[in-house]
Amino acid sequence: MKLNVEHSGISQEAVMAHSGAVAEIFKTMVDRTAVGAEFLGWMDYHEKQNPEVFRQIMALGEEIKEKAQALVVIGIGGSYLGARAMIEALGNRFDPGENPGVLVYFAGNNLSGVYLEELLKVIREKDIYVNVISKSGTTTEPAIAFRLIRRLMEEKYGGEARHRIIATTDASRGALRALAEEEGYRTFTIPDDIGGRYSVFTPVGLVPMAAAGIDIEAILAGIEAGNQAYRHGGLEDNSAHQYAVMRKILLEKGKNIEILVNYEPGMVFIAEWFKQLFGESEGKELKGIYPSSALFSTDLHSLGQYIQEGQRNLFETVLTFEALPRDVSIPWDEEDRDGLNYLTGYSLNEVNKKAFEGTLLAHVEGGVPNIVLRIESMDAFNLAKLLTFFMFSCAMSGYLIGVNPFNQPGVESYKNNMFALLGKTGYEDLKKTLEAKIHG
Secondary structure, eight states: OEEEOTTTTOOHHHHHTTHHHHHHHHHHHHTTOSTTGGGOGGGTHHHHSOHHHHHHHHHHHHHHHHHOSEEEEEOOGGGTHHHHHHHHHHSOSSOGGGSSSOEEEEESSOOOHHHHHHHHHHHTTSOEEEEEEOSSSOOHHHHHHHHHHHHHHHHHHGGGHHHHEEEEEOSSOSHHHHHHHHHTOEEEEOOTTSOGGGOTTSHHHHHHHHHTTOOHHHHHHHHHHHHHHHSSSOSTTOHHHHHHHHHHHHHHTTOOEEEEEESOGGGHHHHHHHHHHHHHHHOOTTOSOEEEEEETTGGGGTTHHHHHHSOSOEEEEEEEEEEOSOOOBOOOOSSOTTSOGGGTTOBHHHHHHHHHHHHHHHHHHTTOOEEEEEEEESSHHHHHHHHHHHHHHHHHHHHHHTSOTTOOTTHHHHHHHHHHHTTOTTOHHHHHHHHHHHHO
């Protein structure tokens, strides 16, 4: 993967001026003296983890593929976004039968009765397994979904249901751990020292990926390649840290909105994962860059006008691939009524690449700095390396702007209000205060 900075408006000298700060921060990460160091376990998780865990995950993936048509993944935030990102990027969305694994449905990531009722109707007619992912087992959205889907599983499979439910949860405590031990569910552990948004390559993400048929060994190889490239404090040859520095420089220039741009529809949930990673890690103490995303060329017909000529408070980080798994060529047409014969002989991916190049030049000329990440191929190895790149970048970026990249205190505000308005015990006084505000 190559970091192309020539269109960013940032000089190499400006980046390298941060070498000392980056080296000092990274030293505190390695020796675990940094703020939030208790959540740095993702940095060396795969070296410390018993390889048997990964073998168990791969074996479970084979079992699910043999005995089921679908896997239902119940989780929210980091408990589902990473897996969904990888599955959507590497799967065939129009012909699921061509995918090497089972269908994967996601539940517990919203509070929509419409969505869940539709899902329940579909899975009643299929042989399924369920993977419920929650450290506590009491997070509202997944807990509600699991209550309903668990009842369906017990009605459908009776005592066999316990063999089709996998709980990914805390090692020793919490409501889900207690239930799993009582019912005899198979379990995988969410490490105590890895927060949800950094957990994509723990069992949290790997179990659903294995069921979907993604090559777990290629994922592990991509992580290792990423660790070798980004797990050191030198700035000159560490593109993850260079990217973190560039984001800081652009923020100081008033560029407080970042648009992660993709040209492949399969990458949309990679962008959703990115937004949680950077949004929860940086957005606190009135600091941070607002993470956004766009799918081009689709969004050039909606957001393109604003990006080209709107406020100059944004920059783009563009993901582009050197090789893609599929393509289609544009044919000759005798009548040429659409005027496209000049494209005969081009493949659609080649046209898409020219759209990228033309858009890059237009936006830069319009005053929008662009950082380009050129990725070798849209495959499991390179996407695992990409997500590893973003995790190292995000941690460094948070430290550079002066926040703890591993907490999310603001997330609790809406939860407390929701609990109070729903009448949860212990929130009676807050309920009165909020209802007075709502009803005047």
